[in-house]
Amino acid sequence: xxxxxxxxxxxxxxxxxxxxxxxxxxxxxxxxxxxxxxxxxxxxxxxxxxxxxxxxxxxxxxxxxxxxxxxxxxxxxxxxxxxxxxxxxxxxxxxxxxxxxxxxxxxxxxxxxxxxxxxxxxxxxxxxxxxxxxxxxxxxxxxxxxxxxxxxxxxxxxxxxxxxxxxxxxxxxxxxxxxxxxxxxxxxxxxxxxxxxxxxxxxxxxxxxxxxxxxxxxxxxxxxxxxxxxxxxxx
Numbered sequence: 001x002x003x004x005x006x007x008x009x010x011x012x013x014x015x016x017x018x019x020x021x022x023x024x025x026x027x028x029x030x031x032x033x034x035x036x037x038x039x040x041x042x043x044x045x046x047x048x049x050x051x052x053x054x055x056x057x058x059x060x061x062x063x064x065x066x067x068x069x070x071x072x073x074x075x076x077x078x079x080x081x082x083x084x085x086x087x088x089x090x091x092x093x094x095x096x097x098x099x100x101x102x103x104x105x106x107x108x109x110x111x112x113x114x115x116x117x118x119x120x121x122x123x124x125x126x127x128x129x130x131x132x133x134x135x136x137x138x139x140x141x142x143x144x145x146x147x148x149x150x151x152x153x154x155x156x157x158x159x160x161x162x163x164x165x166x167x168x169x170x171x172x173x174x175x176x177x178x179x180x181x182x183x184x185x186x187x188x189x190x191x192x193x194x195x196x197x198x199x200x201x202x203x204x205x206x207x208x209x210x211x212x213x214x215x216x217x218x219x220x221x222x223x224x225x226x227x228x229x230x231x232x233x234x235x
Contacts, residue, residue: 004195010089012205018081019074020210024218026077027069032225034233037064057235061226069222079119082162091192097143099135100157107194114139114157121164121184124172132159136180155181160188 002010030036044063045055052059083101086092092104092115100114116132118124124132136157143149159176161169161184173182183191186199 008201008205014085016209027222032222034229057230058227083117106191115160118161121168122170
């Protein structure tokens with residue numbers, strides 16, 4: 001069995017390589033392309049005014065570029081790549097049940113679990129609650145028609161939240177948790193890996209690796225490239 005120290009090193013290396021470093025490359029090569037944006041011409045000029053005091057090409061570029069690079073793109077890739085990491089490192093398998101992301105043996109109770117991965121404690125909206133509960137109920141009812149799932153319980157189907165604390169879960173997750181378990185942060189990582197203290201050690205390891213990343217100039221280069229495109233095509 002892989003030790004906690006080795007597993008922390010494997011996971012932190014995977015996240016740095018497949019999430020953070022890929023995000024840095026995409027920030028320059030992908031998100032600096034004007035065609036990758038669908039712009040609201042009114043809103044983007046207003047945001048440019050807030051940022052730069054006018055609607056200059058650079059102001060527009062910053063209004064488009066910074067929210068994506070610092071928000072949506074990294075948060076989307078984080079959840080997707082960590083889900084893939086569980087499979088690549090042999091901690092879980094891709095689920096064959098529609099609507100579930102991974103399946104794994106729960107290291108706390110020894111039962112198989114089918115899990116939908118979410119990044120953080122505030123990553124769903126109120127309108128997501130009822131559809132998620134319906135989806136889980138449908139999945140469980142279908143599973144029970146298969147002889148291989150005769151002993152399945154509601155608690156075997158769960159939402160796993162990658163970071164945060166139980167008290168940070170939004171009310172939307174708390175509503176789901178009344179019917180299907182929502183397991184977050186430290187406990188979720190323990191259930192997947194078997195190590196109760198892996199999560200805090202993993203945070204420390206990743207933060208140390210982040211401190212050694214060479215990030216200088218990346219955002220300015222992305223803004224520069226996007227500004228040049230905007231100048232040539234819109235002005």
